[in-house]
Structure formats: structure tokens, C-alpha cells
Amino acid sequence: MAKEMEGDNRKRRALARAAREEGHRASEAAVSLGSSKQRRHAEHAERAEQNGPPPEGAHKPGPHAPRPQEAPAPEPAWPRRPPPTGDNTPDTGALRLRYRELVTSAADQIGADFDTARDAARATVAVLARTVDEAGRRRLLDVVPAELTQEQDLSTPLGQADVIGFVREVSEQLHCPPEQGRRRAEAVFLAITEQSPGVLGELHLPDELEELTRPPQPGGGLVGPDGHTAAIDDEELRAALRRLPDWTGDSRAITRTLVLPPDQLERVLLRLDRLKQELGRGPRISRPDERTAQFAVRTTNAGAVTAIDIDLALRVDEAITQANAGLA
Missing domain, CATH: 3.30.1360.20 (Transcriptional coactivator/pterin dehydratase)
Known part of the structure; x- marks a missing residue:
């Protein structure tokens, strides 16, 4: 029996070599050692296709079993959904003055770089917040850019709430002569008015400060804290x-x-x-x-x-x- 199997195997190997020489695989010619198993697997696959899926077992759900709930798709980040109908809460952030545009305008007015104008805007806004009443302060903080109010004293009342006291406080914060302090404060007020013409009027400024909100006189001359041109010492x-x-x-x-x-x-x-x-x-x-x-x-x-x-x-x-x- 063993000799007969050995002869069969030898014959199959010879036929397999012949098949390869002709460009075929041994399994295609049904002469490989496992060809009989391959034929059985192919026949089993053909029967399975004809008969449909195997019957349900102990661990396989039937056709009427409940399906698991799928997780809902995540809400896209864009476009955002509109607010619910009837929500009329104002978006105060959308009404804020534009930071870079405000500072750039002030810089153009005083002929300075961006950083100098930014410091002037921060000082002017901080002193203004300390000059107006509580309602005016809230309105001011609602509209000015947050970059101008961060880490600022906005609540200590100004000791002298007139032009001279206002300019002196701005100048001390900027470490500059009062003449420059006044000019820089006027430039900031003008930059605010360019973006929102009515906002300074809503703050109920003291009458003594009204002159700081007027456009500068032509000619570009600086004036002292009291409104008159002042010489440097x-x-x-x-x-x-x-x-x-x-x-x-x-x-x-x-x-x-x-x-x-x-x-x-x-x-x-x-x-x-x-x-x-x-x-x-x-x-x-x-x-x-x-x-x-x-x-x-x-x-x-x-x-x-x-x-x-x-x-x-x-x-x-x-x-x-x-x-x-x-x-x-």
C-alpha cells in the first residue's frame, strides 16, 4: 500500500512539473498533492452559494432580531446653525469697535508706530472709564476692544475730572509730556468716532472733556493741557x-x-x-x-x-x- 501511494505521489509530481512547463499551476491541472481537497472546497462553496447563508446558531441573531442603535452623526462645525427663532438677545461682541483699525487710525493721526498708538489707546480708554459714570463705563466696555481694557484700572474715580486732570493722567501713564498726552488722547477719540460716530455721546462725558472729542484744528499744532500751545522746557x-x-x-x-x-x-x-x-x-x-x-x-x-x-x-x-x- 505504501509503495502504491509513493508511486502515485511520484506520478503527481511529474505531472505537476509538466504543467508548470506549459505555464499552468499544478492546482489548475488537478495534479497537486492537495488537489482533491481543493476540489472539495470549491464544491462546498458552490453549494453554499446556492443554498444561502447557514442557519442561525446559538450566537448568531436571526433575521427578526433587533438591530443595535447607530450613533448619531456629529454636528458639523460649519456652517453653524442659526439661533432659535425668537432669540433677540443682542450680540454685543459683534458691535465692538475693531481693534487694529482703531489703533492704526490713531497711529496715523499722531504719526507714530502701532505700539505707541496702542499704548495711547489703552491709556485713554482706561482714564475715560474712570471719568464717566457707571452707566457710561458699562457702555464703554461693551464697545471698545477687549485688548484695550485687559489688566487696566477701570474703576478708580479720577481725582480731577476736567481736561487738565484727564490729560495729566494719560500723560503719566504714557510717560510723555502733557502736550503729547493731549494730542494722543484726541487721536484716540477721533479714531473711536470714525468707527462709531455716536458712541462718545452715549457716555455722557463731563462738559469739561467735550473739547477733547472735537477734530484737531488744521495745521497739526500741539496744544497744552489747557488747550493752548505749550513750549517744551x-x-x-x-x-x-x-x-x-x-x-x-x-x-x-x-x-x-x-x-x-x-x-x-x-x-x-x-x-x-x-x-x-x-x-x-x-x-x-x-x-x-x-x-x-x-x-x-x-x-x-x-x-x-x-x-x-x-x-x-x-x-x-x-x-x-x-x-x-x-x-x-
Whole structure:
């Protein structure tokens, strides 16, 4: 019997080799050692397909068994569903002034960078909150951007609730002269009014502060805390000239002399002309010769140098640099 099985196996192997040489698999020619089992598996699969699924068993639910509940699909993050009908609660956040637009507008008014204008807006809003009554404070906090009120003292009443006290408090927070403090507060008020013309009126400002909300007079001149143009003192002048190494002068006027090839000098003067149109004022310019220009700044109605003259001198220096002019 064993010899007979061995002969059968040898025969199958020979037939399998022959099938492979002809490009077929041994199982396709039914000559592999397991071919009989493969045929039985194929026949079983064919019967199962004809007879349908096997009958239900102990662990298989029947066709009438209850199906498990499927988890509901998650609610999409977008688009959001509209609020329920009849919900008329106002969205105060949607009514807030726009932070970046407000600060940028104030920066343009005072000719400063974004950070300086942001600090001015924070100080002005904080002092304003301490000046108005409780109803005005709540209204103010409803509309101003949260970035301007975070970590601020908004409730301690201001000791002197008039223009001088308001400007003094803003200036102390900004560490700047009162003239600059007033100008920066006015710029913030103007930026608020540009976005929401009626909001300052809703705060019921003291009558003494109304003048801070009026548009600045043309010409760009700074005024002191009491509304009159104020000169800087000698110490402030020395500090300003340290920031303006190319300028010289005293409390009456500061000057700068620029010597350049004529074509470069003309480029500078054109840029300064655009600066004058932008600010409403510019330096007095004299031309001793075609290669030389002398610039002088002072506030005429004060007969002296004011804080805005220092700002103007800084802008003149920036214009010279932007014109790509090298000193000769």
C-alpha cells in the first residue's frame, strides 16, 4: 500500500512539473498533492452559494432580531446653525469697535508706530472709564476692544475730572509730556468716532472733556493741557536733540542743514512736500545754493519749539532716509 501511494505521489509530481512547463499551476491541472481537497472546497462553496447563508446558531441573531442603535452623526462645525427663532438677545461682541483699525487710525493721526498708538489707546480708554459714570463705563466696555481694557484700572474715580486732570493722567501713564498726552488722547477719540460716530455721546462725558472729542484744528499744532500751545522746557529739548543728532538749536527753533548733489536734494524736497500735504505742516526750507537746504521747525503761535515740532523733525529725518539720500 505504501509503495502504491509513493508511486502515485511520484506520478503527481511529474505531472505537476509538466504543467508548470506549459505555464499552468499544478492546482489548475488537478495534479497537486492537495488537489482533491481543493476540489472539495470549491464544491462546498458552490453549494453554499446556492443554498444561502447557514442557519442561525446559538450566537448568531436571526433575521427578526433587533438591530443595535447607530450613533448619531456629529454636528458639523460649519456652517453653524442659526439661533432659535425668537432669540433677540443682542450680540454685543459683534458691535465692538475693531481693534487694529482703531489703533492704526490713531497711529496715523499722531504719526507714530502701532505700539505707541496702542499704548495711547489703552491709556485713554482706561482714564475715560474712570471719568464717566457707571452707566457710561458699562457702555464703554461693551464697545471698545477687549485688548484695550485687559489688566487696566477701570474703576478708580479720577481725582480731577476736567481736561487738565484727564490729560495729566494719560500723560503719566504714557510717560510723555502733557502736550503729547493731549494730542494722543484726541487721536484716540477721533479714531473711536470714525468707527462709531455716536458712541462718545452715549457716555455722557463731563462738559469739561467735550473739547477733547472735537477734530484737531488744521495745521497739526500741539496744544497744552489747557488747550493752548505749550513750549517744551530746556530738559525736554536736550532729550529731544539726543534723538535728533543732525539737528541743533534752542527753545526758539531747531534746524538741520543738508548738503547733497542737486538731483538727490530735489528727491528729498519732493518727499518733504508730500509730508507737508499729509501732516498739514512742514519745516521752513531755505536754499543757500543748489546743493544745500536748511530746515527749521518751530510753532509760530507759541514762538517756541513744541512737542509737535520734535515729531515733525523726526518725520523729516525719516523722509530723508526714505529718499535714499546719503549725506555728502
